[in-house]
Amino acid sequence: MPDKHSLDEMRRRIQESLIQAKQEQLRDEFGMQIDYADPQLDPEVHTEWLDYIREFERQFENAPRITVWERIGSPPIEPIENIPLYALEEAVDNLLDLLAEHGIVIDFMGDWDDMAAYRFITDELLDEEMDDIRIEGMFSHFEATTPEYDVQMWVENFVLDVFWQERKYFLVGLDKQPLYDATGEPMTLAEFTQKVEAVWARMPATNRVNVRPIITQVAKDEGQVTAVITYPLRNVQKQVESFFRLQPSPYTGWDIVQTSLLDDLLTVLNELAGLL
Numbered sequence: 682m683p684d685k686h687s688l689d690e691m692r693r694r695i696q697e698s699l700i701q702a703k704q705e706q707l708r709d710e711f712g713m714q715i716d717y718a719d720p721q722l723d724p725e726v727h728t729e730w731l732d733y734i735r736e737f738e739r740q741f742e743n744a745p746r747i748t749v750w751e752r753i754g755s756p757p758i759e760p761i762e763n764i765p766l767y768a769l770e771e772a773v774d775n776l777l778d779l780l781a782e783h784g785i786v787i788d789f790m791g792d793w794d795d796m797a798a799y800r801f802i803t804d805e806l807l808d809e810e811m812d813d814i815r816i817e818g819m820f821s822h823f824e825a826t827t828p829e830y831d832v833q834m835w836v837e838n839f840v841l842d843v844f845w846q847e848r849k850y851f852l853v854g855l856d857k858q859p860l861y862d863a864t865g866e867p868m869t870l871a872e873f874t875q876k877v878e879a880v881w882a883r884m885p886a887t888n889r890v891n892v893r894p895i896i897t898q899v900a901k902d903e904g905q906v907t908a909v910i911t912y913p914l915r916n917v918q919k920q921v922e923s924f925f926r927l928q929p930s931p932y933t934g935w936d937i938v939q940t941s942l943l944d945d946l947l948t949v950l951n952e953l954a955g956l957l
Contacts, residue, residue, distance in 0.1 A: 791830030832904035
């Protein structure tokens, strides 16, 4: 009789052969090359993961496009006008439960009340199309963001680009939008770049930045955010309160067209220089 060590080694080789066979099957059927796997991954979990991928690819090849409403069984939807305010929370919860039963989750970002959530689900989400792939344990995620959340996110991305000193994409990405200085006067990209470089020359790059919006206003074609920005400088935590004006981007999201951030940072740097 083989000892325990020999049996364990035999099981390990069988599992490795099974994993190799499943990877080759994925390569032959779907052209998928899997060259790396976490060596710490349990072999049984690894084989289940490969089975999951194969089933997903198999369904994806022939999956029809259907609406979310069709996915959840095309139920009758009560118009929001017919729902009393006290019953809205339950109506939203019932819809979320029904969506979850059919593998759909909504990630609500920003401040949502029950009325806004119900309108989003019934007026927008149910008309969205999706691949009709049904795998146990798999969920399709849809994002729901408020306009306020959107502009705050674009402001945070802009601030991080400034502090990270993101040279590869940041400045290049500003060449197709209007730009204004802190007082609202038009400025060229070259002028904006000069001010950015003046900040970067005197302040080390960092990703330890916190952006806390304190005022956010959004209209159809403009957004305004005032935020407190905290960052380290010379081993001290510094703060500036900066203003941002945004306009809808012709491509995606929002463009920051005006900000006081660069002037605010230069003011702090000049004050520090005066103390030396």
